[in-house]
Amino acid sequence: MNSLISKTLIPSIFLCFSTRLTLTTNSLRHFKPPSLPPPRLMTSDSSQRVFQLKLDPVTGNSEWVVIEDNDELPEFSKEPLLATTSYLDMLNDSYRNKVFRLAIDKTLTKPCHVLDIGAGTGLLSMMAARAMGLNGMVTACESYLPMAKLMRKVLHRNGMGKAINLINKRSDELQVGVDIPSRADVLVSEILDSELLGEGLIPTLQHAHDKLLVENPLTVPYRAVTYGQLVESTCLWKLHDLYGNEAKASDGIYLVPAGLDTFIHVKSQQYPMHCDAIRKETKLLSEPFKIFEFDFWKRPDSHGETEVQIKAIDDGSIHAVVSWWILQLDPEGTIFYSTAPGWIKSPANIGKGNWCDHWKQCVWFLRGTGMKVSKGEEVLLEASHTETNVSYNVNVRVPQTDIRQHDYRSGGFQLLLSSERIATYGDNKWRLSMLAAVRNALQGRVNRLCVVADDSIFLTLLAANLSKTSHVISLFPGLRDKGAQYLENVAKANGFSMDRVEVSEKRKACLTINDTHGKKVDLLIGEPYYYANEGMLPWQNLRFWKDRTLLDPVLSEDVLIMPCKGILKACAMSLPDLWRSRHCLGEVEGFDHSVVNTTLGACGELPAPKEGPSLPFSIWQCDESKELSEIFTIVEFDFSKPISPCYGKAQVQFTKHGLCHGFVLWVDWVMDAENSIIVSTGPDHRYWKQGVKLLTKPVAVGINGSKSTSEFGSTVVEAFFDPAISELIIKHAFS
Incomplete structure (x- = not known):
């Protein structure tokens, strides 16, 4: 085998799905296994065990394996366990880190007892300890054992091991007098997802106020407010209205026959999305409006409802509600963080800086073809929230007469599919x-x-x-x-x-x-x-x-x-925002985080022979991207024969000048032996994710034969697929 292919192949894959973990696990960001994870078990020597879901995506088989609570991770888990979660992207969000540091420094003016729920790598805990001059008490609660192990390493690296009491439990398992000596005076916590509530914010705050915090505690953040906007977008419509799109098809197949149009649809929920990527295809039908307000410093309600009167600012069809939130980190209202789309010009959205992927906007789809409105017409938005999610209903109020209601209800059989699958079928x-x-x-x-x-x-x-x-x-x-x-x-x-x-x-x-x-x-x-x-x-x-x-x-x-075969295709690309959000960490607000890079699957200066993983990502949602080469073929998979190891190699010539941040890879499925019918899953198609192999560091490239001596004109890309480990190994060498 060519020398560029490493002989040390990645062991069995551990997947942390990039959705969200509901309820109060407080830590494992966006991890949602097919079922709830098994509980921890206490062994005879009183050490803890937790279970990690091990999934082989090629066979579809999965099993729970045990992670022991000892000093070192077991051999099978030394590769990035958390590479597909959003920890790395979050820690690379310099604006987020800055505003939390400013708010913590402003809040902690004297020694006290601080509780950090969902502590992650311990960044907020260390900020709190530093703000108090190491004289106060900091309790860090982190429920997910691999992350707690990683936090211990970060604390040790920064000399904070004795200043912070790390407890590997869920916050609702903590007891005053057992785990912590007294109720905490201050809560610092960041257990927010793109929807705000999906990581269990409400039940976590409820238990904390009931059992763990003093009366009228100080909190960082102080408050969160959700906002929304009504939009028309053909792109968003295609992601949910199979019946309307199928009506335009000419193949005689009826996935949703007349009268059965509710049989297939997306789940009624908010979907995280980079809405700036579809700004040119989106018509704004309302001004932004406030929906819910959640105060961290007091006990929240489990359920809430509100009605918002909205005036349409243009004619069109309401296809979706785009929502976001603004975080107020201090009581005085001087420190903010916003997840609003770029078209919102507000003080909270100014200075946010770089594109980030851990928090996006959310999209709530209206069923069917949408709801037609005229400019000046009043729309009644009914919003409700549970402990973990927000939902909407939209009505148009006809002056002095009646209400045209957009009915979300559907009974009988329902097959829930992803929005991308709905769009593909349509x-x-x-x-x-x-x-x-x-x-x-x-x-x-x-x-x-x-x-x-x-x-x-x-x-x-x-x-x-x-x-x-x-x-x-x-x-x-x-x-x-x-x-x-x-x-x-x-x-x-x-x-x-x-x-x-x-x-x-x-x-x-x-x-x-x-x-x-x-x-x-x-x-x-x-x-x-x-x-x-x-x-x-x-x-x-x-x-x-x-x-x-x-x-x-x-x-x-x-x-x-x-299909008779699959063809692994690739393209060299400039992806500055994606690379920046995934690159190796050094100091984060003055705290050394370099020990987390391998576990979190960072790209950058990793110790040899470590490499960052391939990431599943929809390239069209990147804020900035540029193709630097022609699309090239690396290897073909022949389905006429039983599965076997495959190896391929391609010499790639660059066709444009720029900084190459990595290779985008996908599979073209060849449906017929004549190669005349090919279904591509490449970047030009929005309904599939591509694989992204980010470089250790960006490389200046240019057209082969150009006068610049600082640019590479070509590269060699190799791929090896080993069915025994269900993994595709990608290697490259610039020349």
Whole structure:
């Protein structure tokens, strides 16, 4: 194997999904496993154990493994456990760090007892200890064991180990007189997500005020206020209205037949998004309006409701409510942090500085085609919040008569899909590509057995609709019973009966000849799309190749496999904002954080042979990006054969001058043997995430043969896929 490929391959992957952790875990930012994590166990020697979810995205299998509470992380977890969480991006947000430091210095003017909930790396705890001259008492509560281990290292590096009492528990497990000697005088905490409430802010504050804090405590932050704005956006509409978009399709397939238009939709919730990326496609239909106010210094209510009268400032259709929050960090109202989009010009939004990814705006979709409004018309927004989320209802008030209500309610069967999946299923170009591929595959084949290997309901409907004599088995590894129930409801509208379509009851992709009713599989198809793989790296859909291999014993000799291959594509790009948000940490407000870089998966000056991980990211949401090379092919994956290790290499010539921050990678799925139908998941397509391999440091590049001696004209990029560890290793060398 080429020397650029490391012989030390990454062990089994540990994934911390980039959604949010609800309730009061206080620490593991944006981690949401498929089910609640098992509780800690006390061993006979009184050491703690916690469980880490280990997921193999290529096989779809997962298991809980134990992390021991000892000085060193176990061997399997020495690679970045937290690389896909937002800790690193948050710590690189210099403005956020500055305003917290200013507020803590302003608040802590004398020694007292400070409680830091969700302490993370201990930054706020160390700020508090420093502000009091190390004379006060700081209790840091961090529930997630790997992060607590990391915090101990940070405290030791900064000589703060004795100044801060670190407790590895959830805050609602703390007891005065047992864990802490007395109630705290001051609360410093940052347990906020893009929606504000999703990390358990309300129940955490409730318990803290009830059990852990003195009456009328000081708090940093002091208050948070949420704001919103009504917008029209075709881009946002496509992300939620499958029925309206499918009406424009011409393939004869009905994912949401008339009368069943509520069967498939996105979950009614706020979706984090960089709304500045769609500013040119967005019409503002209202001025910003205030929604909720949450005071940290007093006990919050679990539920709240409010009504806001809003006047439309333009004609249009309300497709969504865009929301954000402003954090007031001091009682006097002189220190603020805002997550507002760039088009909002307010004192709180000025000086925020660099683009960051840990806090975005949120989008709440109105169902259907939206609600039409005229300029000057009054809109009634009804907002409510629970302990962990906010929801909206929008009505248009017709003067002196009645109310046109936008009804969010839907009953009966519901299949909840991601907004990106909704948009994909509603995309006419994508649908026509799939139609052509399946039609070509079925041509000349009668009484055939077709297996849909993934979670594609669209391909199942296509295969059953186009061939009236074929039998279709859908594996639906993620959708399972929901997928079967859905097919039963839409079969008639799509021109087939369920006696020709079935959903496998097996819990894995391996079928026997008995499962296929004694017949060999003539057609094996997939998009590929896996319900559980959404938001992951694009090549993790190579699970289709793994499934194809498991099915090998029941495949006919002339089986047609679609897609027939995958092509790993890449492009060298300038990504200054993304690189800045993920680069190695040094001093953060005067505290050395260099010990966290490897664990958090930073890019930058990591000790050899460490490298930052590949990140799943939607490039179109980067604030600034620029292609520096042509799109190039690195390696191809041949699905006509069982899964096997693959290696590829590409010599890349730069076509533009600029700073290269990394390589963006994706997979083009070749649907037919003639290579005429290709479905790309590249940066030009918004409904898929790409993989981003950030460089150790930015490299100046230019057109090969240019006079500049400080620029590289080319680079070599190599990729090695090892199915044994379900990982793609990317290497590069500039020349």
